[in-house]
Structure formats: structure tokens, C-alpha cells
Amino acid sequence: MGESNNKIICPDCEAIIEMNVDTAVGDILECSECGTEVELLSKDPLKYSELTEQK
Numbered sequence: 391m392g393e394s395n396n397k398i399i400c401p402d403c404e405a406i407i408e409m410n411v412d413t414a415v416g417d418i419l420e421c422s423e424c425g426t427e428v429e430l431l432s433k434d435p436l437k438y439s440e441l442t443e444q445k
């Protein structure tokens with residue numbers, strides 16, 4: 391399979407958030423469309439969760 395599967399879908403606006411090769415588990419990725427922050431929980435299989443800020 392030559393298809394890359396390292397794409398995170400923003401839970402808020404469904405935009406694609408692409409990971410860098412050096413993105414590590416525990417890193418926080420930010421959606422470029424809406425600014426939602428997503429924490430990478432696992433790379434294989436790909437798991438992530440939306441960060442909910444307490445204000």
C-alpha cells in the first residue's frame with residue numbers, strides 16, 4: 391500500500407490536518423481552518439482527540 395494514512399480530520403470543521411514526519415505521539419496539532427487543537431494519541435493505528443480547553 392503506497393497510500394499515506396497520516397491524515398487527521400478536524401473534529402470540528404472536518405478539514406484535513408496533515409502530520410509532519412516528525413510529529414510524535416502526544417503532540418498537539420492545530421487545524422489551519424478553525425484553530426481547533428487535536429492531540430495525537432497514537433500513530434499506528436492513527437488515533438487522536440480534540441483538545442478541550444478549560445476557560
Ligand SMILES: [Zn+2]
Binds near residue numbers: 403405424425
Ligand atoms: Zn477545523
